[in-house]
Amino acid sequence: MSIHSTGTNAGxxxxxxxxxxxxxxxxxxxxxxxxxxxxxxxxxxxxxxxLGGDSANSNAADGDTVYIAAxxxxxxxxxxxxxxxxxxxxxxxxxxxxDGGVGGKTLAIKYYDxxxxxxxxxxxxxxxxxxxxxxxxxGDYSSPASSAASPTFQQAGLVHYxxxxxxxxxxxxxxxxxxxxxxxxxxQKANADVVAKKAKxxxxxxxxxxxxxxxxxxxxxxAEKNGTEIVYESSYLSxxxxxxxxxxxxxxxQPDAIVDIGxxxxxxxxxxxxxxxxxxxxxxxxxQETSEFLENAGSNAEGTIITGSFSATGTKDSKAQxxxxxxxxxxxxxxxxxxxxxxxxxxxxxxxxxxxxPTRDGIQQALQTVTDFPLYQGNGGTFKFNTETxxxxxxxxxxxxxxxxKFVQYDPDTDSASN
Numbered sequence: 001m002s003i004h005s006t007g008t009n010a011g012x013x014x015x016x017x018x019x020x021x022x023x024x025x026x027x028x029x030x031x032x033x034x035x036x037x038x039x040x041x042x043x044x045x046x047x048x049x050x051l052g053g054d055s056a057n058s059n060a061a062d063g064d065t066v067y068i069a070a071x072x073x074x075x076x077x078x079x080x081x082x083x084x085x086x087x088x089x090x091x092x093x094x095x096x097x098x099d100g101g102v103g104g105k106t107l108a109i110k111y112y113d114x115x116x117x118x119x120x121x122x123x124x125x126x127x128x129x130x131x132x133x134x135x136x137x138x139g140d141y142s143s144p145a146s147s148a149a150s151p152t153f154q155q156a157g158l159v160h161y162x163x164x165x166x167x168x169x170x171x172x173x174x175x176x177x178x179x180x181x182x183x184x185x186x187x188q189k190a191n192a193d194v195v196a197k198k199a200k201x202x203x204x205x206x207x208x209x210x211x212x213x214x215x216x217x218x219x220x221x222x223a224e225k226n227g228t229e230i231v232y233e234s235s236y237l238s239x240x241x242x243x244x245x246x247x248x249x250x251x252x253x254q255p256d257a258i259v260d261i262g263x264x265x266x267x268x269x270x271x272x273x274x275x276x277x278x279x280x281x282x283x284x285x286x287x288q289e290t291s292e293f294l295e296n297a298g299s300n301a302e303g304t305i306i307t308g309s310f311s312a313t314g315t316k317d318s319k320a321q322x323x324x325x326x327x328x329x330x331x332x333x334x335x336x337x338x339x340x341x342x343x344x345x346x347x348x349x350x351x352x353x354x355x356x357x358p359t360r361d362g363i364q365q366a367l368q369t370v371t372d373f374p375l376y377q378g379n380g381g382t383f384k385f386n387t388e389t390x391x392x393x394x395x396x397x398x399x400x401x402x403x404x405x406k407f408v409q410y411d412p413d414t415d416s417a418s419n
């Protein structure tokens with residue numbers, strides 16, 4: 001596990017039986033990960049990049065710099081997402097400091113590479129919680145990994161801001177666990193609704209973890225309401241390299257469309273298998289808005305429809321447009337869903353600190369009381385939190401489609417894309 005800091009800068013009976021031994025439910029993952037805290041005697045160090053002397057152990061109110069800890073996958077199978085997150089984080093920190101920082105102090109980020117692995121999240125959480133210069137935590141990519149760290153942050157009275165954690169149970173740990181992310185219940189309702197406009201009967205495959213099972217349950221409920229018939233369903237393991245055994249029957253069920261509920265890498269594997277190996281030419285719903293998905297899927301991604309939270313080319317919000325320009329000027333490409341949610345997470349916490357104080361208590365107080373957090377996702381404007389669920393009250397998903405090798409905003413009513 002590497003750590004650094006900076007001030008500048010997620011069917012068939014046979015298939016089901018094969019998958020069962022590898023299932024990792026959240027409760028089991030969290031319990032195992034928390035046990036790793038006790039068992040581990042590894043001493044983790046923070047590099048000197050951006051840190052001075054004993055500042056990592058100083059009280060946030062005593063120094064000129066306060067920190068947000070970022071738990072994220074810089075390496076491992078989800079490293080693509082970590083890269084996107086860091087781009088959003090770093091741009092936001094620079095802008096915050098250019099505008100005067102937080103409460104007159106400089107804002108910086110301490111980065112912890114967890115590979116979005118539950119055991120690593122749980123292991124590093126005590127070190128972060130004991131560092132009084134840290135006023136809040138952002139991350140991780142996956143909800144199961146984040147949830148493994150949440151109990152430690154909750155006990156320490158440290159806000160855990162799971163900006164990418166869409167699982168509906170993510171905030172259940174306690175009152176210091178928050179997320180502005182759209183829930184899977186909302187995402188999958190939108191997903192099932194757009195699928196219903198294109199298909200009467202469908203085959204569905206989904207990633208075999210608690211996130212995938214929960215997301216599929218929400219999708220299935222909405223599909224049933226819409227009268228969409230699911231003629232085939234199967235789960236698959238995240239490390240699968242050949243999905244033909246479950247995709248052949250998915251194709252042979254003769255669906256009007258095939259739906260994949262999973263992440264970007266497996267989404268590319270699903271659509272490539274369907275198109276290149278199995279000759280399927282019908283509509284496909286799946287994947288994620290990342291360059292990795294587009295590069296891996298290539299021309300097979302064309303016409304793919306997904307739910308999302310942001311469109312760099314479709315947003316009409318002036319501050320979101322300014323973000324797109326700043327991002328493009330810095331990195332040479334437009335931001336997507338993962339970059340904007342990371343960017344907004346830092347902006348949210350900085351806004352909170354300036355509304356109250358750049359302290360742990362100040363952040364918690366602001367999340368409970370502030371009603372006008374600037375919103376860059378969806379249709380823009382502002383948002384507030386539901387203090388009971390600790391989720392954003394008024395952020396709605398949008399639809400995206402791959403057109404000419406890029407994701408653009410999609411309107412299913414007019415069957416048109418916004419370039």
